Amino acid sequence: MLPTKPDWSGGLAEAWTPGERGAQQQLKAFCDEALADYARQRDLPAIDGTSRLSPHLAFGEITPADIWHAAANADSVPEKQLEKFHKELVWREFSYHLLVNFPNLGGENFNGDFDAFPWAGTDAQLQAWQRGLTGYPIVDAGMRQLWQTGWMHNRVRMVVASFLIKHLMTDWRKGEDWFWDTLVDADPASNTASWQWVAGSGADAAPYFRVFNPILQGEKFDPDGDYVRTYVPELAGLPNKYVHKPWEAPEKVLEKSNVSLGSTYPAPIVDHQQARNRALDAYQTMKGQAA
Numbered sequence: 001m002l003p004t005k006p007d008w009s010g011g012l013a014e015a016w017t018p019g020e021r022g023a024q025q026q027l028k029a030f031c032d033e034a035l036a037d038y039a040r041q042r043d044l045p046a047i048d049g050t051s052r053l054s055p056h057l058a059f060g061e062i063t064p065a066d067i068w069h070a071a072a073n074a075d076s077v078p079e080k081q082l083e084k085f086h087k088e089l090v091w092r093e094f095s096y097h098l099l100v101n102f103p104n105l106g107g108e109n110f111n112g113d114f115d116a117f118p119w120a121g122t123d124a125q126l127q128a129w130q131r132g133l134t135g136y137p138i139v140d141a142g143m144r145q146l147w148q149t150g151w152m153h154n155r156v157r158m159v160v161a162s163f164l165i166k167h168l169m170t171d172w173r174k175g176e177d178w179f180w181d182t183l184v185d186a187d188p189a190s191n192t193a194s195w196q197w198v199a200g201s202g203a204d205a206a207p208y209f210r211v212f213n214p215i216l217q218g219e220k221f222d223p224d225g226d227y228v229r230t231y232v233p234e235l236a237g238l239p240n241k242y243v244h245k246p247w248e249a250p251e252k253v254l255e256k257s258n259v260s261l262g263s264t265y266p267a268p269i270v271d272h273q274q275a276r277n278r279a280l281d282a283y284q285t286m287k288g289q290a291a
């Protein structure tokens with residue numbers, strides 16, 4: 001079943017060791033090396049600060065109970081760090097409880113008010129998002145990490161999902177479908193619950209009006225631009241100051257960095273502020289209809 005023409009699976013093979021043994025090795029490495037500083041490092045996509053156990057969980061190669069107890073028994077892990085990690089495992093359980101009780105969670109808005117949401121995204125925008133060509137470096141880096149390795153860092157998943165739903169006003173189900181097709185950890189419960197969480201339509205969801213700013217998110221969680229430079233190599237030469245907003249770089253800086261907006265790397269497909277306002281207006285329209 002391995003693909004040949006083209007073989008798009010090389011990046012996946014490099015990133016993962018499938019199977020039960022691979023899962024146990026990964027668990028041990030995480031407990032030894034990253035768990036003790038998990039709460040801080042888990043938000044930094046440029047480093048291996050999370051367990052990367054999700055594909056092994058998705059394929060049933062390890063159980064949440066195994067992970068829970070191995071972490072609890074790991075040496076020299078401060079209580080706060082352990083608690084944070086355990087909480088993430090509980091998010092997964094919560095997603096499963098939701099799916100069991102609401103089997104249509106993948107196809108229907110948990111909050112029916114969102115049935116009236118005036119989605120307006122175009123196919124061309126969806127394609128730009130899928131290919132990592134939106135012109136917003138942190139979004140594009142995430143979408144390319146997904147394509148190359150079959151996985152994306154959680155912080156960046158939230159950013160790209162928010163961008164698709166709010167900046168591009170595209171129905172969350174289209175993003176959910178793409179993740180389902182491309183993630184090695186694609187999971188019917190976590191994927192649907194997380195997309196609805198970002199959309200604001202889910203149970204206990206982030207409010208719709210919370211629109212992630214892709215520039216600030218990049219600057220805060222990838223301050224040196226290492227993550228962007230890894231997955232969007234055409235921006236590698238830009239100074240840190242502009243790596244999350246190349247359109248603000250002076251012409252001379254762009255030239256020196258071999259970046260030509262609209263040619264080597266796209267200009268932003270939407271303006272952040274305008275897109276944000278449009279999304280908030282649409283939300284008000286939906287609320288008006290639901291009232």
Ligand SMILES: Cc1cc2nc3c(=O)[nH]c(=O)nc-3n(C[C@H](O)[C@H](O)[C@H](O)COP(=O)(O)OP(=O)(O)OC[C@H]3O[C@@H](n4cnc5c(N)ncnc54)[C@H](O)[C@@H]3O)c2cc1C
Pocket residue numbers: 042050051052053054055057058088089090091092093095152153154155157158161179183185186187188190191192194195198
């Ligand atoms: C839009 C979107 C879609 C997502 N789709 C999936 C998916 O299809 N499959 C999937 O397993 N996770 C999904 N997640 C949740 C999360 O991003 C991944 O579980 C996490 O990035 C996996 O990496 P890790 O194993 O290194 O996580 P760690 O930080 O090491 O966490 C340990 C485990 O806890 C669970 N976990 C962590 N965060 C979450 C979360 N927010 N929700 C549910 N469980 C969580 C996972 O099983 C994970 O393996 C999604 C998140 C978003 C925002």
